[in-house]
Amino acid sequence: MQEVSAIYTIRSKYNTLSAKEKKIADFILQHPKESVNPSIEELADQIGISESTMVRFARKLGYSGYQRFRLALAREAIPSNEQVFETEVNETEDATETVFKNACKNLEDTFAKLNRQTVRETALLLAEAKTIYLMGLGGSNILAQDAYHKLIRTGLNCQYASEFHMQLMLASQAKKGDVALLISHTGVGHDTLALAEELHNNGCTLIVLTSNTRSPLAKMGSKVLGVSAGSSLVVAESFSARISSLVLIDSLYVLILEHMGEKGVDNLNKMRSIIAKRRL
Structure with a gap:
């Protein structure tokens, strides 16, 4: 699919989602950044639904799978410098210190x-x-x-x-x-x-x-x-x-x-x- 805002896609298709899928949508809309890092298994446990429901949710939004959805969400929810360093960045540190x-x-x-x-x-x-x-x-x-x-x-x-x-x-x-x-x-x-x-x-x-x-x-x-x-x-x-x-x-x-x-x-x-x- 053409890459668009994951958050926008969730909101625009919200009414087409099942009750369990809306539970996922509500969690992600409230906690977009916190929804990126956990694995599909961990996030499913946190929300209280099955992994298969997570996969169906992503596909209903138009993504080929959950990983593609998570990458799209990450690009939107995670600041670019944190995507580079894979951690929250302290502005007082230089790049070498952060990596080490x-x-x-x-x-x-x-x-x-x-x-x-x-x-x-x-x-x-x-x-x-x-x-x-x-x-x-x-x-x-x-x-x-x-x-x-x-x-x-x-x-x-x-x-x-x-x-x-x-x-x-x-x-x-x-x-x-x-x-x-x-x-x-x-x-x-x-x-x-x-x-x-x-x-x-x-x-x-x-x-x-x-x-x-x-x-x-x-x-x-x-x-x-x-x-x-x-x-x-x-x-x-x-x-x-x-x-x-x-x-x-x-x-x-x-x-x-x-x-x-x-x-x-x-x-x-x-x-x-x-x-x-x-x-x-």
């Missing part, structure tokens, strides 16, 4: 809610996997590549591809005894869910790293590693959540090496030795 403070807070929030036992169990699954598949799309692909860069040092059998169709081909080869780490900030992308479904259907153990632990993707994971979403889920890949994800991947790497013992150290030293030969 937001990243530090995100790390603290992630660590505070992190289930350390789940992290240890996840590391054990990866250490004992026949093959490890490292996957993610868009900005999450950068995280998957970082995980590949770390875990290949251990000598474990790791598979990674940067392009969706190549990842889908890898997923088609997965089998029982394999483990996939699938990374997604929102956990709602169609292509990401297609990867998860293919891995699941092939009996591959699925580990999900996400900011949205109530997403459709998270519900498919055998293990779910959650990172704080920061102040906003509007941007497709929150840079503060990315930092926390990288640190969490580092934690898995260290735990895997601890589990592997001398074998892991030997493999690591082999890698260091061959790299050292290429240095002056």
Whole structure:
């Protein structure tokens, strides 16, 4: 649809909405800014309706889905500087201070809610996997590549591809005894869910790293590693959540090496030795 004011669209179509949809409309009209950041699951709980009603509401307004509606609402309700920094901006701070403070807070929030036992169990699954598949799309692909860069040092059998169709081909080869780490900030992308479904259907153990632990993707994971979403889920890949994800991947790497013992150290030293030969 041609992009118009989300607020205007709600008001102009208000009389065509059902009673439950009007409940959503009333909440958003009263709290437009506060309606942007929560996930569809969180906002549905807050309003007291189902997720499916939220989707029907967005489509009745003319949007292809709830995410498209939320982006339209964000452009209207969130000041442009907050859309850039993904947090409320203090005018006394410069850009560098704002970004660093937001990243530090995100790390603290992630660590505070992190289930350390789940992290240890996840590391054990990866250490004992026949093959490890490292996957993610868009900005999450950068995280998957970082995980590949770390875990290949251990000598474990790791598979990674940067392009969706190549990842889908890898997923088609997965089998029982394999483990996939699938990374997604929102956990709602169609292509990401297609990867998860293919891995699941092939009996591959699925580990999900996400900011949205109530997403459709998270519900498919055998293990779910959650990172704080920061102040906003509007941007497709929150840079503060990315930092926390990288640190969490580092934690898995260290735990895997601890589990592997001398074998892991030997493999690591082999890698260091061959790299050292290429240095002056």
